[in-house]
Amino acid sequence: MSETQELSLDDIESLAVGAWILGTGGGGSPYLGLLNMRQLYAAGHRVRLISPANLDATDTIAVVSNQGAPLVGQERLTDSRNVARAVSLMEEITGVQFQAIMSLEIGGGNAIQPLMAAAHLDRPVVDADCMGRAYPEAQMTSFAVGDLKPYPLTSIDPRGVESVVYKVPTWKWMERVSRKICTEYGSVAATCKAPRSGAEIKRWAIPYTTTKAIEIGSAVRNAQQLHHDPIEAILHVEPGKRLYSGKVTDVERRTTEGFLRGQVTLEGLDDSRGIPMQISFQNEWIVAWQDGTPRVTSPDLICVLNTDSGEAIGTETIRYGQRVSVIALPPPEVFLSVRGLELVGPSAFGYDIPYTSVFAS
């Protein structure tokens, strides 16, 4: 293992803004993770980033995430020591020593989790994840597409409760069992997923998503400072498409099977006047419709942003009257396979429609 690059606190501030945008409506706000990082940096900790290309095939990498209900996370605040402990526990039970730590999910608060563990354990963070955004379930990853081994998993509650899911036959089983443990903890858990080899990361991880989030966040923060159009700034650093700009005229929410589902309706402003847009969500934005026809679906990233600030708006907080711009970002290649679309295409969320992309050439 070689070349790493130290992240500045300013990079991490940008990461928080960019990760929230890549959260595509879900993933939870990175704010509390950012507060942890500000404290760790003030205490002298530093985090280094390593490109997946610079990993050795034989390296072992920890994949981390915080699991649970966003609302619980507003009271049981994320604590950098918990995710670090989840990684250490994984080392204890498997006897391996991790060379680096990586995020399960770059979208939302989980983008910061590996940085917190890395600060305590002094390992680099891999510039990659396995969703490229946020998704609601454990099997919605590039590792599941690659059919990589889903176990073991460690799960931490700071009261001294430490659990290991030793073996499961499928990712879906991992989701079911680990979710049960999380619920028993109080619907929040710091977790370390199945260890990955450097070779597996190189083959199956979605590369460079950490720097992507930093670039997006930095573009938005600069635009805010200079009073430039932040949406334009994002499209300047990302090959995305502006889909719509309008005003929220209706929000309808319900929870089923523990997920927040619903639909928002937007009425167009400026160039988008005329046909309203509906966006369906299951924790994250999944399908954008116009005239009853899908215009774009997962795995394309649908990002709903505050038109003025360029910051992301979550499915839990969007409300009537907000001025929003909708952009689409291209999906990770790995989800465009048959298996990928099975896991994260519209049918995985109960929509009997084909994958519709605005990036199809």
Next chain:
Amino acid sequence: MRRIGIDVGGTNTDAVLIDNGEVLRAVKAPTSEDVTGGIIAALSALRAAPAGQGDVDSVMIGTTHFVNAIVQRRSLSPVGALRIGDPVSGSLMPFCDWPGDLAQIARGGVWSVGGGHEYDGRPILPLDEDAVREAAIQMRDQGLTAIAIASIFSPIDADHEQRAAFIISDEIPDAVITLSSDLGRIGLLERENVALLNAALSGLAIQTINAFEAALHQGGINAPLYITQNDGTVVEAATAIRFPVYSFASGATNSMRGAAYLSSIDDAIVVDVGGTTTDVGQLVSGFPRESNTVVEIGGVRTLFRMPELLSFGLGGGSHVCLDPLQVGPLSVGYQLIHDGLIFGGSQLTATDIAVAHGLLDLGNAELLRSINAGTQSAVLAECERLLEEAIDRVKTRAGDTPLIAVGGGAFLVPDQLRGVSDLHRVVHGDCANAVGAAIAQVSGEVDQIFRDLSRTEAIEQATKLATLRALEAGAAEDTLTTIETEDMPLSYLPGNSLRVRVRRVGDVTGS
């Protein structure tokens, strides 16, 4: 029912006397440095005429004194902060996201003990009472008497906060203790921040409200004192002393309530055009719509009962620039009488344009001859555009809405606006804030998670609780009405979890 309403603003202290719903007399006096001087002056002006004399049943005061103390970082007490929840949330302690200068003044010390609850009411750990007592002894030794307590999920179960307060009172008999569960909503840091701000203001609150009482006494008024709150209701002075944060937004809120009252319209958008800024808010059932999101106060993130307001830089004193055309956000403010063109000054303002256009008779219109009709129309069209944009942003429903225009700069609001069905201007509109104070009612609010109940059952339970709280606050039961019901399903939680908010209001008993 005869009431006096007083609004202590940054510039003026307004007072009105209302008898059976009719405004008998309205006066203004400059706000004084010590606040009470302005109140005494306003009261004596009010009482000077026969219409303003005679007994009153109650006095309602609204003040921006407390929020100004936070913004200006003055008169704050050092706070002993107790967090209950250890080892959960342990890396983010009280004051962790405060601006450094404010934390420096307000942070007396931070203690963390075991306890707190889960979202479903199970304890995270039993309350570590020995640790609470040990913390209390250390607080006492450091001379701290302003104490704030925040426990995880205390809006679900406040038992640990209450028990800890009991232990601290035992060790520090003169402690003034704020419980986060009395103030805030779900969101530990934001709720704790509200409790910390409240505790930091506890000394000032006692001093200020006692001074209000003294000012009334001095003015020969022997009637109960109520203090107006962020949500447009009032509480007795004895309760208000405990919760100064609840009066943070009372100026804007009272204006909106007053506008509703004076126009007899309960559902409308209100624009309050001042000298420098315009506040736009929405009235729902006669009350300002509450904000559901984080509101920053003096740089501190909070989440509690605050009105949703949109403020932007348009007012009577707004600078007008002609090339390129721009109105505001810079303003001459109270210097209008020196700097405006109509007063012989050199700064073109929105008021000058209004005078030139014949909307208003003020100063010397002769000085405006160089401003041609085309320029006047262009500037007024720009004001119209700004107002239309703001009104549209504040709306929560599609379609046209009634609009009530109040404030000294209301002449900038045109009779016809896009998205507005009808415009109302009201008599005493420049004292709408004091009228809003005078007519205020009392309320009870619930914001809680309900599990395994149907939506109807959960709302029913929440309504019962809100009724109880309103009665405790002094409402007359037969006047209670529900002004707000909101429910929100929650993700990733087992069972059927529903967060419900209900607010009920009623008239003050005996008035």
